[in-house]
Amino acid sequence: MDYKKAIDNTLSDMNGSFRPMSNAEFSRKVQERAEIMSSNEKNALHPGIVELSPVQPEHKSNKVFNVIAGIAGTATVLAGAVFGLNWLNEHGGLKEGGSDELRAGYSQNTAAATTVEEQPEFTTIFQAYSNTDDSGYVKVDQRYGFGDDLTVHLREYIFDGIFAKISYELVFKDEITGDISDIRQIWPKDTESGHCESVEYGFGKNTVSCSASYRLETFADQTEVSFGYKDDPKSELFGLTMFKSTDRINEPMITTAIYMTAPDNNDAPVMTEETTVTTDVLVTSEYATTATAEWTDDTTYNIPQVQITDGMLDYTDVTLALGEGNVKILPGKIYDGRILKLKLAGDIDDETHIGIRSVKNPRNIIQGGHKNDDGTFTFSALIDVPDGETDVFELLDLDALKTEGKPKAIEVINVSGIKDYESLTERVGLDMTQWGMPYETLEWLTLSPFGLEMSFTSDTNWKSPNISVEWTTLNGTVCKSRGHSGTGNYDESTGKYHTTLLIVPDEDTDLTQMKEFSINGLKTKRAEFMPRSFWDIPEEDSGTMLPVETFVQIAAPEE
Amino acid sequence: MSGLDLDRYIELYRRTVTDTALFIVKNPADAEDIAQDVFLKLFTYQGNFNSDEHIKAWLIRCTINHSFNHLKSHWNKNYVSIDSLGEMQDKKTNDDNGIRTALMSLNPKLRTTLYLYYYEGYGVAEIAGMLRISAAAVKWRLKRGRDKLRDVLDDERSIDHGL
Numbered sequence: 001m002d003y004k005k006a007i008d009n010t011l012s013d014m015n016g017s018f019r020p021m022s023n024a025e026f027s028r029k030v031q032e033r034a035e036i037m038s039s040n041e042k043n044a045l046h047p048g049i050v051e052l053s054p055v056q057p058e059h060k061s062n063k064v065f066n067v068i069a070g071i072a073g074t075a076t077v078l079a080g081a082v083f084g085l086n087w088l089n090e091h092g093g094l095k096e097g098g099s100d101e102l103r104a105g106y107s108q109n110t111a112a113a114t115t116v117e118e119q120p121e122f123t124t125i126f127q128a129y130s131n132t133d134d135s136g137y138v139k140v141d142q143r144y145g146f147g148d149d150l151t152v153h154l155r156e157y158i159f160d161g162i163f164a165k166i167s168y169e170l171v172f173k174d175e176i177t178g179d180i181s182d183i184r185q186i187w188p189k190d191t192e193s194g195h196c197e198s199v200e201y202g203f204g205k206n207t208v209s210c211s212a213s214y215r216l217e218t219f220a221d222q223t224e225v226s227f228g229y230k231d232d233p234k235s236e237l238f239g240l241t242m243f244k245s246t247d248r249i250n251e252p253m254i255t256t257a258i259y260m261t262a263p264d265n266n267d268a269p270v271m272t273e274e275t276t277v278t279t280d281v282l283v284t285s286e287y288a289t290t291a292t293a294e295w296t297d298d299t300t301y302n303i304p305q306v307q308i309t310d311g312m313l314d315y316t317d318v319t320l321a322l323g324e325g326n327v328k329i330l331p332g333k334i335y336d337g338r339i340l341k342l343k344l345a346g347d348i349d350d351e352t353h354i355g356i357r358s359v360k361n362p363r364n365i366i367q368g369g370h371k372n373d374d375g376t377f378t379f380s381a382l383i384d385v386p387d388g389e390t391d392v393f394e395l396l397d398l399d400a401l402k403t404e405g406k407p408k409a410i411e412v413i414n415v416s417g418i419k420d421y422e423s424l425t426e427r428v429g430l431d432m433t434q435w436g437m438p439y440e441t442l443e444w445l446t447l448s449p450f451g452l453e454m455s456f457t458s459d460t461n462w463k464s465p466n467i468s469v470e471w472t473t474l475n476g477t478v479c480k481s482r483g484h485s486g487t488g489n490y491d492e493s494t495g496k497y498h499t500t501l502l503i504v505p506d507e508d509t510d511l512t513q514m515k516e517f518s519i520n521g522l523k524t525k526r527a528e529f530m531p532r533s534f535w536d537i538p539e540e541d542s543g544t545m546l547p548v549e550t551f552v553q554i555a556a557p558e559e
Numbered sequence: 560m561s562g563l564d565l566d567r568y569i570e571l572y573r574r575t576v577t578d579t580a581l582f583i584v585k586n587p588a589d590a591e592d593i594a595q596d597v598f599l600k601l602f603t604y605q606g607n608f609n610s611d612e613h614i615k616a617w618l619i620r621c622t623i624n625h626s627f628n629h630l631k632s633h634w635n636k637n638y639v640s641i642d643s644l645g646e647m648q649d650k651k652t653n654d655d656n657g658i659r660t661a662l663m664s665l666n667p668k669l670r671t672t673l674y675l676y677y678y679e680g681y682g683v684a685e686i687a688g689m690l691r692i693s694a695a696a697v698k699w700r701l702k703r704g705r706d707k708l709r710d711v712l713d714d715e716r717s718i719d720h721g722l
Contacts, residue, residue, distance in 0.1 A: 001658070001708070003677035010659040011578050018587035020577070023569050030569075030598045031562055037603070 164225060167211040169392065175205045187230040188214045194225065209392060320410045322346070323353060323399040329411075330376065340393075340413070344377045355396040356381050356413075432456070457496040470518045565602050572615055573598070575679070576622045582674045583626035583667050593629060597621045619679070620689045623671060630667055661711040669704035676701055 021029075188196045194216040202209040214225050228235035319328045325347025334342055340356070348354065349371060369379040395411040430442040437456075444455040576597050581590035600621055601614070608614045662670065675681045675689065676697075683697045690697070 003673060006658045006662060007582070007674060007678040010662050011581060013659055014581055014585060014663075015587050018591075020587070020591055023566070023573060026573065026595065026598070027562070027566050027569050030565065030595055030602055033595070033599050034602050037599075 164214045164216065165211060166214075167209070169210070170208040172206045172208075176208070186210070186227055188212050189226050189228055191225070193217060204394075207392075319346075320395065320397075322348060322397050322410060327354075327377075335413075340381045342379045342395075343372075344379055345375070348377045348379075350377075353397070353399050354379055355398045356393050357396060456499050457494070458499070459496060560602050560604065565598065568601060568614060568618075569598060571611065572618050575615065576618050578678075579619055579622045579671075579674065580626045582678075583623065583671055584629050585663060589629060590626075593622060593625045596625050616685070616689060619675070623690065626671075627667065657712060658708075661708050664711060665704055665707055669700050669707065672697060672700040673704045 020026075187199050190196055194214055197213040197215050199213075200211045212227070319326050327344040327346035327348050330343040330345055332343065334340060344354075350369065354369075369377055371377055393413045394409040395413065397410050432438070432440045432442055439460050440456045440458045442454055443457050444453075446453040446455075573594060577587075577590050577594045580593040580597075581587055584590055584593065597618055601618060608617065662673075665673070672686060672690070675686045676683075681689070683701075686697045
């Protein structure tokens with residue numbers, strides 16, 4: 001296929017009868033807008049118009065970042081200890097420009113950019129950069145281990161020039177049973193440069209997940225946001241330093257460094273670190289330490305971690321111990337921003353053995369699964385993380401309920417609510433009596449290439465029987481899925497129970513290609529079941545496929 | 560940047576910017592708006608460029624970002640009115656063997672990657688830099704896009720031949 005020609009023709013078709021303005025007019029409008037913007041900007045902060053300077057390597061080579069014991073103090077928080085103050089500055093902190101024997105070292109992972117050759121005496125922190133042209137989202141995934149009891153896990157970082165949001169976790173080895181009120185007191189400090197907007201917490205059995213938002217009012221060449229105890233203005237636990245620079249192709253960007261402070265206790269361990277990198281995150285190198293603490297890498301963690309980049313599973317060989325056997329997560333696309341779909345090979349026949357739960361937020365998760373013809377098993381879950389937010393989920397071995405009295409976490413999955421598909425949502429309002437669900441109304445349908453969600457309401461709290469859904473694709477392949485709407489969540493404002501059935505096709509099946517659709521053996525009347533935006537019958541059936549995001553043909557029910 | 564410089568870059572790259580946006584957002588009026596936003600950004604940009612090629616790459620990257628932001632604001636609102644179905648029917652008859660329809664049916668990320676590779680002629684490494692993804696991800700998107708196009712076009716031919 002001549003792709004270039006195809007694209008060229010497509011562009012011509014799309015332009016159609018559209019008449020763009022002349023270049024002169026276009027230029028005039030751009031300059032007019034610039035003028036208006038300039039006069040409005042005097043009292044406002046606009047992320048795209050920040051004064052940015054060319055690359056200044058000395059920023060990166062002279063900054064001093066000391067990784068210290070960090071939130072090890074959290075372990076002592078439970079015992080009531082207090083962090084030392086100004087440790088960073090006393091040891092050649094950023095504001096002073098650093099002492100000679102301490103250097104920062106890092107290199108970018110995506111290009112041959114700045115590489116600092118000197119090795120620091122102390123460990124360093126990582127840096128993450130975000131371009132103000134982009135969303136500023138950076139996946140960090142760096143851990144700091146402190147002895148056997150506590151790990152601080154930095155997750156994600158978002159900075160758009162005004163708002164910075166950092167997500168991190170405190171992962172304790174044992175289940176949290178003590179008072180954790182001190183953890184709730186950790187906030188980013190308000191300064192002249194900005195103030196804390198919000199802090200959110202999620203509590204799992206041994207994890208405290210935190211997400212803090214900070215709004216910048218002004219942005220000088222360098223801005224720092226420190227986290228400390230809300231009630232103690234002088235306390236400092238860790239912080240962010242953001243400064244302007246440029247990247248390898250002279251693009252303006254804002255480099256952010258996250259550093260940890262240490263308690264006054266000089267015996268506190270200083271950690272080595274090695275960063276797990278994803279695109280746009282700078283790699284740190286491993287440095288010698290002055291203490292005896294050792295890096296706790298993934299192999300010693302009880303719970304390994306699944307990395308998802310752009311919805312794709314990064315690991316190519318992930319095996320989980322499930323019950324008395326093993327299952328392997330097969331590589332591929334597993335998350336689209338709403339639906340998580342794991343293809344498992346191994347000792348699993350149905351979804352009753354495996355569960356999923358959020359460790360950050362109480363979420364109503366719809367899960368299900370089906371056995372595939374090739375012997376693999378597809379486990380799916382509807383995980384609706386709002387755009388811009390992140391969450392952490394645990395895969396659970398539910399069989400452990402029988403043997404150990406509680407489900408056992410076997411894998412950790414990080415997801416972010418960045419949806420990368422186009423979907424259609426339509427209100428249906430259909431009485432499902434004729435489809436064997438007398439008490440349910442199908443309220444909404446959401447169709448995307450990755451799944452079909454059917455949202456039901458019911459006046460009574462009954463458990464609907466298994467729903468069998470079958471559809472035929474354009475090439476004649478018949479696909480099946482089973483599920484049940486189940487007992488739903490009760491909504492006091494509506495007085496109804498709400499449930500959702502999620503239909504997730506096999507890996508290579510695109511639901512938007514469906515030709516016929518039936519529920520519980522009954523083929524639907526296409527005029528009455530699916531909304532018109534999901535399907536259409538051409539006036540004259542030319543046999544040509546219609547745009548898939550618009551049309552899903554449904555067969556008529558047989559009366 | 561001076562007005563004269565802006566005029567020059569509009570002359571050189573307006574078509575590229577608009578086409579890039581159009582291929583993602585699928586609407587010429589929206590693409591025109593996005594193009595204005597992008598050139599506004601260029602006009603007020605304070606940094607330095609190394610070459611015209613650098614500017615072009617910068618413009619394309621800005622355009623992609625703006626286009627995806629535009630798409631995000633329209634996700635889950637992609638209703639198709641009955642009136643527009645007739646319009647689509649007309650366009651469909653001009654579609655050369657369904658290729659246009661197939662291209663536009665692709666996920667925007669796949670579409671963008673194919674566009675940069677085949678239409679703009681950028682290499683894998685350059686595209687990786689523009690989209691801030693790995694080279695492996697670029698290759699995966701190219702393969703996936705081609706596979707999906709092939710599947711869609713095969714289905715079309717099956718229907719056309721009554722299979």
